[in-house]
Amino acid sequence: MQKPENQSGNIKATGIVAQPVSVTRKMAASLPGLRELAVSKGLKMHHLGAGYPHPEVTDPRKFLTHKTRYYQHLADKEGINDAEQLPEYLRESYSYTDTLGPKSVREKFSQVYGADWNVKMDPDLLVPTVGATGGISLLCSLFERSGEPLAFITDAPTYAGFLARASLGHQTKIYSVEMDAEGPLIASLRSQIEQARADGRFVPFYYTVPDGHNPAGFSFSQARRESILAVMREYGLLVVEDAPYIYINYAEEAERPESFLSMAPKQSVHLFTGSKIGFPGPRVGFLYSEAVMDISGGETASLRDLVVTEASSDILFQNPEALYGLEALLHDENMVLRASLWPVAEDKLAVYRENRQIMLDGFERELGKYPDKFTWTHPGAGFFTVFSFQDDSVVCDEGFVSDLASNYGIVVIPMYPFYPDDAKSRNPKAGLNELRLSFCFSESQGEARRNDLKESVQAFCDAVKKLSDIY
Ligand SMILES: Cc1ncc(COP(=O)(O)O)c(C=O)c1O
Numbered sequence: 001m002q003k004p005e006n007q008s009g010n011i012k013a014t015g016i017v018a019q020p021v022s023v024t025r026k027m028a029a030s031l032p033g034l035r036e037l038a039v040s041k042g043l044k045m046h047h048l049g050a051g052y053p054h055p056e057v058t059d060p061r062k063f064l065t066h067k068t069r070y071y072q073h074l075a076d077k078e079g080i081n082d083a084e085q086l087p088e089y090l091r092e093s094y095s096y097t098d099t100l101g102p103k104s105v106r107e108k109f110s111q112v113y114g115a116d117w118n119v120k121m122d123p124d125l126l127v128p129t130v131g132a133t134g135g136i137s138l139l140c141s142l143f144e145r146s147g148e149p150l151a152f153i154t155d156a157p158t159y160a161g162f163l164a165r166a167s168l169g170h171q172t173k174i175y176s177v178e179m180d181a182e183g184p185l186i187a188s189l190r191s192q193i194e195q196a197r198a199d200g201r202f203v204p205f206y207y208t209v210p211d212g213h214n215p216a217g218f219s220f221s222q223a224r225r226e227s228i229l230a231v232m233r234e235y236g237l238l239v240v241e242d243a244p245y246i247y248i249n250y251a252e253e254a255e256r257p258e259s260f261l262s263m264a265p266k267q268s269v270h271l272f273t274g275s276k277i278g279f280p281g282p283r284v285g286f287l288y289s290e291a292v293m294d295i296s297g298g299e300t301a302s303l304r305d306l307v308v309t310e311a312s313s314d315i316l317f318q319n320p321e322a323l324y325g326l327e328a329l330l331h332d333e334n335m336v337l338r339a340s341l342w343p344v345a346e347d348k349l350a351v352y353r354e355n356r357q358i359m360l361d362g363f364e365r366e367l368g369k370y371p372d373k374f375t376w377t378h379p380g381a382g383f384f385t386v387f388s389f390q391d392d393s394v395v396c397d398e399g400f401v402s403d404l405a406s407n408y409g410i411v412v413i414p415m416y417p418f419y420p421d422d423a424k425s426r427n428p429k430a431g432l433n434e435l436r437l438s439f440c441f442s443e444s445q446g447e448a449r450r451n452d453l454k455e456s457v458q459a460f461c462d463a464v465k466k467l468s469d470i471y
Contacts, residue, residue: 043407136240144169207242211380352383373470414434
C-alpha cells in the first residue's frame, strides 16, 4: 500500500506563518473571565482599556430617523408620489454598485470635508474603503503586489491594526521611529529610511496617526508635521495619515494643527473613517490621495488608479446603503448640505471632552505631586492617554494588567505590544513602563457615566499608588 504523503491528514500550508493575536483582542477575550473573578471578589469593573466609541454617542436611533427623512427627501426630489415607483437611491442601495460607490456621496463628502480641512478635494480621487482598516489593507496589498522586499516606516509605538496587517506580508519589514512629545524624531525617521534602503528594501511610505495618536495618546505639533513632510519630499515617500480622531479634537480651532491632507495632498494618503464621527458598524471610509507614482516600464500612474485596481479585485462592490447613510449624515435636519461636519462632531465631543477632563483632573489631583513616579500624556485629540511609571520597579507586562483586572477590577491595555520588533530589539524594555488608558468607553450614560469614570480614575490612582508603595 502506498504511504500517505501527509501523515497528519491535514492540509499542507507550510508557507504560512501563524500570527500572534493582537493585545486588544486578547484583552477582550479574557475580559469575561477577569470580570467573573473581580465580581467574585466583590469588585466593580472599571473600563479604562476599550478603545470603542461611547454608547451614549452611538445610539443609532436618532440617526436612523434622520436617514429615513433624508431618503424621503431624495424620493421627493425625484418627484415620486406613486407608492409603487421605486426611488433611485433605493434601487441603487440594494444593487451592485461601482467600486467607487455612488457618485453623489463622493461629491458631497469632498465638498464638506474639503471645506473643514481647507483643501479642494476632487471627488473622483475618493476611493471608498471598509473603514480605515480597509484603507490600510489596500495600501499594504498595493505595495506587496511587486513581491520585492519592502520596508514600511512607522512610529514606535504604532497602531496595532497597522502592525497586524503589515506583518502579514512575508517580504515586509517594519522600521520604526521613536517619538518625543511632538512626534517622530526626525533624525531617526531619516536614518530608518536610509537603513531600509541600504538593506535593499523599497520604502513606499511612513504610516502614522498624527491626531490623537493611537496608542501614543497625543497629537503631533505643527512644526513636527512640517519637518516630517520635508523628509517625505527629500526621500520621495508618501505619508499615510490615518485620521480616525481628526474630529475628536480638543484643541481650540485656531490651535489645531494642519492635516497632511491639506498641507500636501500629492505627498500624502489620507484615510478617513466614519467610525468615530458616525458609527463603526456600517464600515464606511475613504482613501484620498493626489499622488502620482512612477511605476514599472517607465510609466506613471495616479495612486488613486492603482488603489482602485486593488480595490476592484478585493471588495469590488461597495455597500451603497452604508455610503448613502454617510450622505444623510452630511445633511442637516432641513436636508441642506452641511457647511461643516464639526456640529456633528460636537455631539460626540461633548462626552469625550468631559471624560478626558475627568481623567486628567483626577490624575492631577491624586498623582500630580509625584512627577518623579508617574507621568501621563495630555491628548490633543482621540480616546487615549499614555500613563508612564517613572521608576523601573513596576513592569507593565501581561501579568501586571491581568492582576490589575482581577485584584482591582481595573481594565487597561499594556503598551509594550504596540512597539514593533525592531524597537524592542533597540530597547528590550520599550513600553514596559507604560499603559494605554482610554476615557472613551463605559457601560453607563449621563451622570452615571461621569460618576463611573470618576470612580474608575480614583480606583486606578489608588491602585498605582499602592503598587508604587505610596500610602
Ligand atoms: C489609528 C486607528 N486606525 C484605524 C482604526 C480602525 O478604524 P475603522 O473602524 O475605520 O476601521 C482605529 C480604530 O480604533 C484606529 O485607532
